[in-house]
Amino acid sequence: TLPVLAEPRAAQDLGDWLRELQAFNLSAREHAHTPLSDIQRWGGQAGQRLFDSILVFENFPLEDALASAGRSGLRFETQGSTGLTEYEMDVEVSLRQTLRLSFTYMRRAFDAEQVAAICAQMMALLGAMGTSPAQTVGSLSLLGPDEQAALLALGQG
Incomplete structure (x- = not known):
């Protein structure tokens, strides 16, 4: 790390x-x-x-490897966990058929609503990045179109 x-x-x-x-x-x-x-x-x-906070990119999906090993007669089980690390937020990114983001957070630092907002912002940012790689970094927004419209409406009110 x-x-x-x-x-x-x-x-x-x-x-x-x-x-x-x-x-x-x-x-x-x-x-x-x-x-x-x-x-x-x-x-x-x-x-x-x-x-x-920490971003963990899993470029070799462990679950897939364990499932494959299980077909050879080996048996693996996963144990429950309270998180990946001792940091306030862990974001695990894994790529299989689709991109998957998993958020683990400490409740003393974030509540579910805050984490949902951070997740929505990341998804909006990744979605915007995927639409046009030729755009500039400064043209990207953490807000989706609905949030942008709501913020503009607040500014005009």
Whole structure:
């Protein structure tokens, strides 16, 4: 787990920024073994958390692998869990036939309504990104069309 600070430029082409982010991610893997405590110390943040949320991208669906192994006579069971990590929010992204987002959060930090709003914003953003990769980063919105219209109506009222 490595902290990533992404600073997209509003005028930057979305496709270019995503390619840069992917290239950075690939180069950062060379340092994936580095303990977070070392990164905190190097960044002058010793003893302080670098982030409070985590995005986990599952590029090899474990459930599919376990199901496949089960056909060979091996048996696997999953145990219940309260979350992926100790962070306030975990967003797990997995790709099978479709893209799946799962949100796990601590109730002391978020309520269900807040998480539903964050999920809706992520879905709107991903939907907008998928419609036209030639658009600029600054043209993207966290709000869907309905939320944008409601916000504009509030401003005019």
